[in-house]
Amino acid sequence: MKKKDLIAKIRETAIEEMPDVLQRIDISKVNIEDVPETVRSPFNFRRAVSYTFASIFIFIFGVTIFNFIALGTDTTPLDNNTEIVGFQTISAAALLESFDVVDLAYTESTYSVTQLSETTTAVDESTIIDQIYLVNNYLNMAETVLVDENQYLYEDIDSDDANYQYAFKYNGTDLLGNLISYRGYYNIVEQDGNQIEVGILIHEDRTYNYQTVIIDNDGVLTYRYRVQLNDQNYVEVSNSSTEEAQRFTYRVYKNNELFNQSEVTLFKTKLSLRAEVKITNRLNQEINLEIERDMSVMANQRFRVNYRISENQTASQADGQFTVDLQYNDETGKYQYRYQINNQEVVIEDRPAKGNQQATEDDFKPGRDNQNPFVTTATDNNTAESTRPGGHNKPRESEDFTPVVESITL
Amino acid sequence: MINYDLYIDDLMKKDNEAFEAIYESTRKGVFSMILSIVNNKAVTEDLMQDTYMKMIEKIAQYKKGRNFYAWLLQIAKNTALDYYRREKKVNVYDPQENEHLFEGEYNDKNNYAVYDMIKPLDDEEKQIVLLRIVSDLKFKDIAEVVEKPIGTVLWIYNKAIKKLQDYNK
Numbered sequence: 120m121k122k123k124d125l126i127a128k129i130r131e132t133a134i135e136e137m138p139d140v141l142q143r144i145d146i147s148k149v150n151i152e153d154v155p156e157t158v159r160s161p162f163n164f165r166r167a168v169s170y171t172f173a174s175i176f177i178f179i180f181g182v183t184i185f186n187f188i189a190l191g192t193d194t195t196p197l198d199n200n201t202e203i204v205g206f207q208t209i210s211a212a213a214l215l216e217s218f219d220v221v222d223l224a225y226t227e228s229t230y231s232v233t234q235l236s237e238t239t240t241a242v243d244e245s246t247i248i249d250q251i252y253l254v255n256n257y258l259n260m261a262e263t264v265l266v267d268e269n270q271y272l273y274e275d276i277d278s279d280d281a282n283y284q285y286a287f288k289y290n291g292t293d294l295l296g297n298l299i300s301y302r303g304y305y306n307i308v309e310q311d312g313n314q315i316e317v318g319i320l321i322h323e324d325r326t327y328n329y330q331t332v333i334i335d336n337d338g339v340l341t342y343r344y345r346v347q348l349n350d351q352n353y354v355e356v357s358n359s360s361t362e363e364a365q366r367f368t369y370r371v372y373k374n375n376e377l378f379n380q381s382e383v384t385l386f387k388t389k390l391s392l393r394a395e396v397k398i399t400n401r402l403n404q405e406i407n408l409e410i411e412r413d414m415s416v417m418a419n420q421r422f423r424v425n426y427r428i429s430e431n432q433t434a435s436q437a438d439g440q441f442t443v444d445l446q447y448n449d450e451t452g453k454y455q456y457r458y459q460i461n462n463q464e465v466v467i468e469d470r471p472a473k474g475n476q477q478a479t480e481d482d483f484k485p486g487r488d489n490q491n492p493f494v495t496t497a498t499d500n501n502t503a504e505s506t507r508p509g510g511h512n513k514p515r516e517s518e519d520f521t522p523v524v525e526s527i528t529l
Numbered sequence: 530m531i532n533y534d535l536y537i538d539d540l541m542k543k544d545n546e547a548f549e550a551i552y553e554s555t556r557k558g559v560f561s562m563i564l565s566i567v568n569n570k571a572v573t574e575d576l577m578q579d580t581y582m583k584m585i586e587k588i589a590q591y592k593k594g595r596n597f598y599a600w601l602l603q604i605a606k607n608t609a610l611d612y613y614r615r616e617k618k619v620n621v622y623d624p625q626e627n628e629h630l631f632e633g634e635y636n637d638k639n640n641y642a643v644y645d646m647i648k649p650l651d652d653e654e655k656q657i658v659l660l661r662i663v664s665d666l667k668f669k670d671i672a673e674v675v676e677k678p679i680g681t682v683l684w685i686y687n688k689a690i691k692k693l694q695d696y697n698k
Contacts, residue, residue: 120697122690126662129693133643133663137560138574140581141552146543149585204680275678285669285679307668307679313687314668316680331680333687340691342684 122312196387205273211346211356213263216471217256246437272483290482296417298478533597559605561659566609568644580605599673649696654689
């Protein structure tokens, strides 16, 4: 039966059977309840003091017990459906933006390798360095969405764009402690009998189109989000979570061909959000990354990564560890990712620009400031207090820092 | 859809005209919500009556500016769930959280034909499909009632329609 006919039949049957109980209701006999008043008891100083001490004791005891118990790993760190849905679109856009800024083709000239010392080691870094570009795309994604639970917010908001009925926002934090902000706007449209979302994602001066894509595999529907640079270059993400793990699958397409595929699994240990990334490249090599973000110094955060590279699911070709932080380039005025892999340092150029305003606690509280930050007229009121190059690699010299805020018309 | 807030003051005065306007505009939604939980004609009629009585009882607690229809549908849902707690004397859970408790078929002969048409759906799917198809509720309002993001509601709806197509071949 066609969907349209099925829906019409259900509706017709239900309306035909729907009872009319109006004549059974006599509202004159109903007592309207008063709004309950808040009863205030008279203040008792002795009771207040004893409650305060009891509360402090219970709080300290509870925190101690909580820390003792919370040694394990939380394998479902995203707390609700808003976060799960938001994570997919924002992470896909972040993955795409790194491909956008840097040519999807691999070129050696866009990174430099520096030998840090003359000491030779038994570990061969060349295997991971060969993959540095691909790895860097995922580190850029991690910088956007892999943060402590108090440093991100996904929220459905009212749309302030007349072209779109619905909206949502994401606030996160970059490695410098600056606010990362995305806005999503969408409509619900019917396509091939299905209801899908069609909209845009805005971040800084970049706008991506996105929509849901429904794949029918022998009657089993799979739901994906597609975030696009254009018709030929895009990322599709799907939720492949189980009850035990929150996991998302990414497919990166270049010129409509599958460029690489990956699976990202999220974990939370105490207050740290971690990710396990499994990437399959075009050479059929599998690159496994365990990424943990160190946010102990907010203005100078870093990633610690354990990696393993194997071919055709055989024994490991290479494994090891590296750290990643940001380095400021005086010549370009931009930040770059700096990898320290054993005794080599690799610097990737052209890190996609993120926020330049320091994040505050209020940015991660729901229901605050839902105006689109990318449609305001820029002013030159940025002072050394509100904008900063940040990071220990760049001294604070406000005279040579140019704000990146632009006036954007949608 | 009417602006329900315009009728609140008159409802507080128990104005019959205002009540009838609200009733006519919302009874499809109230029926859909109760039907997704109860498959019995006599009980459904009683629960619909109870829902509207409770709406008047609690009208002073409703704050203008909120989503009145969603507020009313929550009353309908809670009324249907309370019925089980009272009549079946078992622990009853919200269909959004515990689907398995509502799997049993009722032997009462006085059932709805439309319920048979949506039989293969779980209770969450029934709720979303009926609210959309029968009461024409926007997905945004359905999302508020079932307390899920719109994207999830769309996914559940599309999946449910596909399931019904296969069932009704």
